Amino acid sequence: MSEPLVQLRNVTFGYGARAVLRDLSLVVPRGKVTAIMGASGGGKTTVLRLIGGQHRAQQGQVLVDGQDVGALELPALYALRRRMGMLFQFGALFTDLSVFDNVAFPLREHTDLSPALVRDIVLMKLHAVGLRGARDLMPSQISGGMARRVALARAIALDPELVMYDEPFAGLDPISMGIAAQLIRRLNDAMGLTTVLVSHNLQETFALADHVVILGEGDVAAQGTPGEVRTSDNPLVHQFVHALPVGPVPFHYPGPSMAQDFGVAREAGGRR
Numbered sequence: 717m718s719e720p721l722v723q724l725r726n727v728t729f730g731y732g733a734r735a736v737l738r739d740l741s742l743v744v745p746r747g748k749v750t751a752i753m754g755a756s757g758g759g760k761t762t763v764l765r766l767i768g769g770q771h772r773a774q775q776g777q778v779l780v781d782g783q784d785v786g787a788l789e790l791p792a793l794y795a796l797r798r799r800m801g802m803l804f805q806f807g808a809l810f811t812d813l814s815v816f817d818n819v820a821f822p823l824r825e826h827t828d829l830s831p832a833l834v835r836d837i838v839l840m841k842l843h844a845v846g847l848r849g850a851r852d853l854m855p856s857q858i859s860g861g862m863a864r865r866v867a868l869a870r871a872i873a874l875d876p877e878l879v880m881y882d883e884p885f886a887g888l889d890p891i892s893m894g895i896a897a898q899l900i901r902r903l904n905d906a907m908g909l910t911t912v913l914v915s916h917n918l919q920e921t922f923a924l925a926d927h928v929v930i931l932g933e934g935d936v937a938a939q940g941t942p943g944e945v946r947t948s949d950n951p952l953v954h955q956f957v958h959a960l961p962v963g964p965v966p967f968h969y970p971g972p973s974m975a976q977d978f979g980v981a982r983e984a985g986g987r988r
């Protein structure tokens with residue numbers, strides 16, 4: 717098997733005093749669609765930010781194609797980032813730019829290609845997402861599902877090797893969601909990409925992904941094929957995969973105890 721495109725090795729990361737990832741190790745196999753799932757606030761978006769070098773691991777290594785992202789100088793980091801396409805939550809488009817100009821934006825920003833070549837590439841990318849005919853529309857004139865597809869076209873404009881999608885299905889109706897999932901698969905396979913997506917949508921994601929990583933409390937609770945993860949006997953994974961309201965995933969965000977906030981008698985149930 718070839719070396720994974722992305723590897724997190726014993727990564728620890730937190731925001732201020734709040735530890736989010738603890739000694740986390742995971743792999744993103746080349747050429748595959750990897751889904752990162754897990755309870756809300758578990759650090760999924762943080763993993764994408766570490767891979768993209770927006771954050772640096774406090775301990776451990778984040779390797780992308782063998783390069784230690786956290787140790788790169790800025791020019792090398794920017795060069796590496798150009799090999800990544802990112803579609804962050806809701807894939808916001810520039811509202812004052814047309815569909816065409818939104819997709820052209822990274823090409824104009826990061827390359828010296830001629831306007832004629834930019835036009836051809838933009839139309840090819842829009843064609844890939846079925847929206848070549850919508851090039852002249854403004855974001856306010858297209859549906860949410862179409863906007864997501866434009867954002868997808870923009871994410872692949874620079875022919876990245878790795879594409880990361882944060883919640884690509886959020887807010888989409890079932891048909892648009894199916895279209896988006898099919899597109900992610902098709903683009904991955906046709907363009908020889910490696911895809912990482914963060915998603916809450918169990919069914920769609922398990923049907924789409926080749927490799928699934930479920931984050932537990934700061935580390936990996938399970939990773940493997942969707943079938944392997946589905947049959948995991950880890951209680952947290954079981955709760956997640958079966959969407960059970962009760963289980964090890966805590967309902968409460970960590971904070972002061974009930975006694976600290978309301979007094980001991982109240983916690984004991986003695987005071988009303």
Ligand SMILES: Nc1ncnc2c1ncn2[C@@H]1O[C@H](COP(=O)(O)OP(=O)(O)OP(=O)(O)O)[C@@H](O)[C@H]1O
Nearest residue numbers: 731732736754755756757758759760761762763914
């Ligand atoms: N910039 C930040 N500053 C401080 N805390 C942050 C920051 N970004 C995220 N956090 C905290 O880090 C934790 C992990 O956040 P992250 O967004 O990675 O989780 P997630 O698994 O993607 O969550 P969700 O599924 O709800 O989007 C959360 O508790 C969040 O409140």
